[in-house]
Amino acid sequence: MFFRLLMESFRRQRRRKMLAGVAILLGTTAVTAMLALATTIGDRIHKELAVYGANIVVYPKADLLDVKVGGVDVKPASGGAYLKESDLEKLKTIFWANNITGVSPELSLKGKLEGSVDRNFVPTQVVGYRFIKNFSVQKEIPALHPWWRLNGKWPQGGTADAGEVVLGSKLAKSLGASIGTDVYLKKDDGSYAAFALDHESRPHTLIVVGIVDAGDQTDDAALMDLTDVQDFLGLPDAVSRVEVSARTKPEDAFARVDPDSLPPKQREIWYCRPYANSIAYQIREAIPGAQAEQVRRVEQSEGNVLKRISGLMWLVSAAALLAAGFAVSAAMATAILERRGEIGLMRSLGASKGSIALLFYSEAGLLAVLAGTMGYLLGSGLAAWLGARIFAGDGGAAEAVLIPVLLPVVVALALVVAIAGSTPSIRTALRMEPSAILRADA
Secondary structure, eight states: OHHHHHHHHHHHTHHHHHHHHHHHHHHHHHHHHHHHHHHHHHHHHHHHGGGGOOSEEEEEGGGGSOOEETTEEOOOTTOSOOEEGGGGGGGGGSTTGGGEEEEEEEEEEEEEEEOSSOOSOEEEEEEEEOSSOSSTTOOOHHHHOTTOEEEEOOOOOOOSSEEEEEEEHHHHHHHTOOTTOEEEEEETTSOOOTTSTTTTTOOEEEEEEEEEEOSSGGGGEEEEEHHHHHHHHTOTTEESEEEEEEOOOOOOTGGGSOGGGSOHHHHHHHHTSOOHHHHHHHHHHHSTTEEEEEOHHHHHHHHHHHHHHHHHHHHHHHHHHHHHHHHHHHHHHHHHHHTHHHHHHHHHTTOOHHHHHHHHHHHHHHHHHHHHHHHHHHHHHHHHHHHHHHTGGGTSOOOOOOOTTHHHHHHHHHHHHHHHHHHHHHHHHHTSOHHHHHHHHO
């Protein structure tokens, strides 16, 4: 009998049930879309802000030391200290290894280049990058600098006779060099490197394979393969700096605390949160002689954007649920008003208030499950569409964002909205006297 009454209520009040169902459907669609986006927005924003470069930089700790004689800084321009490129494999052993999305080692030197126009050697910053992966944790340097615009190709390593080089746009103009021409490199101190085939008589020959426009100091630099620079300096396995790109949690007051000053339990909590500071701390532990620091302009921008967007998402979700609750309440109030004669008859025949309340709550619950499930599916599609439009840098194509764990969450929220919206009307109906209702309908 109970289930018959339940089904009859849906058959006879299709319009009222549809209005309440549409309200729940729209609310759960908006909530699903916001929750689905929230689960991936951190990675998406990280990709969008990758144009600012890596968010952690690693360099030799010895570079922090000042070497002065008679008040004159005599520390070599390179810092005189290097990290081992082979140690970068140890980054896979840190707690947040899976959050590291890119690692790019570099080795720089102050050299002199001679071009075809100006036959004098021009002081130049030469930087060696890894343009091809050498370790599983590394990432090609162009991926960490997507704003670089290259005409030509990246250097892939040279031979004993000639190496390959990419010139910054300003440097290429001053040297009168173009793709395919030769330039000549020697150390800033005037000595020739053992890398040259005939190092006693001439500097090393480099073939220009590309011109890069970076919009920063790279436009005045020469870029070579890291192995070539290591060979040129006679420093195999050496790197002077490492850029690290990692997915991180927005910085808060707890992130800026010195972990060594915390009690063990608090230190463990700090250590196990993906702050840029905690990842940098773990990098310092893993790589001997390394100093790792976050790049604040990138990290703070990412944190601020994520915080504001997350706040907007919660606001939209709360507003959608509140509007759905009011709509359900209005629809249920009208439905119960139309069925007050039925309520009075059931009460006069001996039905308890609990059984009548159970009937109406069952109607609301069944409606919430159906509308919530449909809202989950529509919301997942909406999240895919919004993600493709907002984060066009990911390719612009909508990808499915079906997250199974969200289904019970969304259905539970739909049940809460339906029950909360129905309760005032049900309580009003149960307070009615059966005799008064039947006389009014007579």
